[in-house]
Amino acid sequence: MSSISHDISPMVRKRIITLEEVAARAGVSAGTVSRVLNGKNKENRPAIANRSEHIRRIATKLGYKPNTAARSMSHGRFLAVGFVTCGDTDDDWYPISGLNGIHLAVEELQWRLMFNELPASTIRNPKIVPQLFRESAVDGLIVNLLPVFSEAVEYFEKQSLPFVFLNLKRKTQCVYPDEASGATAAVKFVVATGKKRIGFFSRRFPHSSHYSQLDRYNGVQEALKSAKIETHRHLEPLGQPGDPPMTVIERAEIFLQRFKDLEAVICYEQEEAACLTMAAERRGIRIPEKLQILGFCERDIHGNTGLPIQTVPIPFHAVGTAAIHLLRSMIETGDYRLPSVSVPYATKILTF
Amino acid sequence: MSSISHDISPMVRKRIITLEEVAARAGVSAGTVSRVLNGKNKENRPAIANRSEHIRRIATKLGYKPNTAARSMSHGRFLAVGFVTCGDTDDDWYPISGLNGIHLAVEELQWRLMFNELPASTIRNPKIVPQLFRESAVDGLIVNLLPVFSEAVEYFEKQSLPFVFLNLKRKTQCVYPDEASGATAAVKFVVATGKKRIGFFSRRFPHSSHYSQLDRYNGVQEALKSAKIETHRHLEPLGQPGDPPMTVIERAEIFLQRFKDLEAVICYEQEEAACLTMAAERRGIRIPEKLQILGFCERDIHGNTGLPIQTVPIPFHAVGTAAIHLLRSMIETGDYRLPSVSVPYATKILTF
DNA sequence: TTGTACGCGTTATCAG
DNA sequence: CTGATAACGCGTACAA
Numbered sequence: 001m002s003s004i005s006h007d008i009s010p011m012v013r014k015r016i017i018t019l020e021e022v023a024a025r026a027g028v029s030a031g032t033v034s035r036v037l038n039g040k041n042k043e044n045r046p047a048i049a050n051r052s053e054h055i056r057r058i059a060t061k062l063g064y065k066p067n068t069a070a071r072s073m074s075h076g077r078f079l080a081v082g083f084v085t086c087g088d089t090d091d092d093w094y095p096i097s098g099l100n101g102i103h104l105a106v107e108e109l110q111w112r113l114m115f116n117e118l119p120a121s122t123i124r125n126p127k128i129v130p131q132l133f134r135e136s137a138v139d140g141l142i143v144n145l146l147p148v149f150s151e152a153v154e155y156f157e158k159q160s161l162p163f164v165f166l167n168l169k170r171k172t173q174c175v176y177p178d179e180a181s182g183a184t185a186a187v188k189f190v191v192a193t194g195k196k197r198i199g200f201f202s203r204r205f206p207h208s209s210h211y212s213q214l215d216r217y218n219g220v221q222e223a224l225k226s227a228k229i230e231t232h233r234h235l236e237p238l239g240q241p242g243d244p245p246m247t248v249i250e251r252a253e254i255f256l257q258r259f260k261d262l263e264a265v266i267c268y269e270q271e272e273a274a275c276l277t278m279a280a281e282r283r284g285i286r287i288p289e290k291l292q293i294l295g296f297c298e299r300d301i302h303g304n305t306g307l308p309i310q311t312v313p314i315p316f317h318a319v320g321t322a323a324i325h326l327l328r329s330m331i332e333t334g335d336y337r338l339p340s341v342s343v344p345y346a347t348k349i350l351t352f
Numbered sequence: 353m354s355s356i357s358h359d360i361s362p363m364v365r366k367r368i369i370t371l372e373e374v375a376a377r378a379g380v381s382a383g384t385v386s387r388v389l390n391g392k393n394k395e396n397r398p399a400i401a402n403r404s405e406h407i408r409r410i411a412t413k414l415g416y417k418p419n420t421a422a423r424s425m426s427h428g429r430f431l432a433v434g435f436v437t438c439g440d441t442d443d444d445w446y447p448i449s450g451l452n453g454i455h456l457a458v459e460e461l462q463w464r465l466m467f468n469e470l471p472a473s474t475i476r477n478p479k480i481v482p483q484l485f486r487e488s489a490v491d492g493l494i495v496n497l498l499p500v501f502s503e504a505v506e507y508f509e510k511q512s513l514p515f516v517f518l519n520l521k522r523k524t525q526c527v528y529p530d531e532a533s534g535a536t537a538a539v540k541f542v543v544a545t546g547k548k549r550i551g552f553f554s555r556r557f558p559h560s561s562h563y564s565q566l567d568r569y570n571g572v573q574e575a576l577k578s579a580k581i582e583t584h585r586h587l588e589p590l591g592q593p594g595d596p597p598m599t600v601i602e603r604a605e606i607f608l609q610r611f612k613d614l615e616a617v618i619c620y621e622q623e624e625a626a627c628l629t630m631a632a633e634r635r636g637i638r639i640p641e642k643l644q645i646l647g648f649c650e651r652d653i654h655g656n657t658g659l660p661i662q663t664v665p666i667p668f669h670a671v672g673t674a675a676i677h678l679l680r681s682m683i684e685t686g687d688y689r690l691p692s693v694s695v696p697y698a699t700k701i702l703t704f
Numbered sequence: 705t706t707g708t709a710c711g712c713g714t715t716a717t718c719a720g
Numbered sequence: 721c722t723g724a725t726a727a728c729g730c731g732t733a734c735a736a
Binding site: 368369370371381383386387390418419421422423424425426427664 | 711712714715716
Binding site for chain 2: 016063065066067068069070071072073078083089090092093094096097098099103104107110112113114115116117131133134135137138160187208245246247249250274275277278281282286293299300305306307317
């Protein structure tokens with residue numbers, strides 16, 4: 001069916017090359033090779049520099065690669081950290097850009113990054129010891145476990161590894177986006193385009209389930225107040241407590257009916273923005289001509305689609321990088337309870 | 353701002369416990385503890401069973417965890433594999449469900465999973481040796497590198513590790529979804545709802561850049577033919593070769609104008625489905641009442657939003673699991689060129 | 705700067 | 721079934 005289905009050509013399996021073998025070929029001892037390759041010699045004198053260069057060339061030619069397991073043993077540390085997400089099918093999510101940021105910082109430190117999963121059911125079952133804690137393989141953990149964070153924090157405290165939680169707002173051991181700065185950026189951007197009647201739309205009424213819900217909401221209201229613009233164009237909770245949950249589109253329809261004069265809406269997330277757009281077009285409100293819609297999102301996912309939604313990019317990449325830096329401090333100082341870090345939004349807003 | 357900002361309680365740092373220490377406490381030798389914990393003793397006689405139980409209890413009490421680095425050294429293999437994605441900012445993507453499937457299979461094997469990035473720029477620059485290939489840390493690689501796959505294949509061949517490509521269709525060393533089965537499932541589903549005039553919409557005209565474009569398109573046409581339904585309700589390439597690229601929404605508008613009688617549309621991906629939905633609503637075509645829209649997607653991302661798009665779930669989870677099984681065969685047989693595996697779609701289609 | 709020797713924690717071998 | 725011992729590959733302290 002596809003036009004691409006060539007064979008992949010044969011592959012040569014290489015034997016593992018050790019320091020010892022490089023040393024033998026170079027006529028020196030393994031210790032010397034190790035020092036040269038790790039730059040622990042000053043190489044002042046030209047004779048030495050030449051010999052060292054020779055050793056490096058041989059190592060390259062032979063395809064020598066240090067064995068990280070051996071290095072870990074001798075070093076007494078793994079020089080590796082783990083990323084932990086929940087892994088529950090159809091429920092797992094994490095920002096890939098966040099993992100990119102983590103990897104970037106890990107690579108700079110010459111560390112390695114393990115990928116781990118810890119389902120909610122495992123956390124809740126005290127009888128199960130997950131893989132992650134049955135063997136020791138890393139020096140610390142970056143944890144992305146929003147669905148069950150309160151239980152998760154207790155759970156990780158019982159372990160002996162340092163850890164950093166992502167996107168959780170506590171006094172210590174957390175790294176999270178500063179939602180107030182994001183809200184401010186969003187409002188400034190909208191105000192700069194001349195809009196006066198600005199709403200906030202979210203799937204739920206901001207409550208305590210995740211800090212970003214309340215922080216974005218409050219941040220928007222405060223920024224509007226600073227700009228002397230009317231606040232609180234937002235829906236209260238709808239329906240009775242026991243009612244079947246309303247879809248986001250239904251809520252969006254009510255929102256648009258309630259606030260007929262809106263010029264712009266800042267949405268809690270991209271999903272709300274998409275639903276609101278759909279609801280608006282159905283009512284004949286043309287987006288973005290008649291109504292400007294913004295959503296907070298990991299990245300600009302609408303490149304070249306033409307979808308009329310503007311994106312406030314959440315700084316997950318920077319969050320990931322900062323998390324590794326925090327974890328590194330914990331590992332190297334031995335103090336596992338360092339204060340949390342709040343990462344500001346960039347002021348730039350992506351456009352379509 | 354947030355209502356949640358408690359302190360995290362102090363943490364006790366534990367020293368590393370070795371086999372030797374467990375052995376000392378149990379009054380046996382390290383070798384014995386190792387054998388007992390690894391179940392290499394039959395434990396026939398009750399006295400032995402009791403002693404073994406005692407050893408296990410002590411190990412648990414002391415919080416003994418095998419050191420994976422030491423185990424790797426002794427075993428001569430890392431018992432770990434790497435997942436490789438491109439990591440380019442704003443361009444990186446992989447199905448999280450696929451990584452879930454990989455992790456599941458890795459965990460069952462009691463292996464570990466490393467997360468690696470290999471930017472296109474690194475692959476193209478022969479002078480750079482990336483982290484991934486500067487040290488040896490894994491027994492094999494699962495590679496997800498679509499943006500540059502042709503160069504990537506050559507690149508990996510030069511290395512000494514076994515590898516499996518995801519979502520690439522070649523004769524060997526690949527695992528990918530069987531798009532024909534997915535197209536058939538989609539068409540069957542739509543036909544079962546009584547639709548007769550069925551279109552196919554994609555951002556680009558199906559070409560060779562990725563096999564799934566052509567395979568989904570052909571699969572749909574063949575399934576339609578089997579169902580004795582008119583085929584080829586699809587746009588040819590639009591515009592001239594040098595023109596600025598058209599947005600997906602613009603293309604969707606032309607599509608709807610061209611095929612006015614459609615009852616259902618199967619879209620190449622979820623993104624096309626979203627854009628088509630938007631374009632349709634703008635023309636007053638109510639979705640899904642007047643037009644049924646399906647899109648292929650990693651998972652049902654529209655849970656509870658009310659967005660009227662139906663999802664054909666791509667079996668990435670199964671692809672990930674199959675990839676690990678294939679890689680395992682390579683590692684254990686020493687044959688790195690095993691035939692590729694095509695993973696069928698489930699027949700179930702998610703609904704909203 | 706070099707070579708030697710040892711330690712890291714685990715598993716495998718082998719004699720008892 | 722057990723204990724002693726060697727081996728895995730690397731880094732490094734030590735003496736030269």
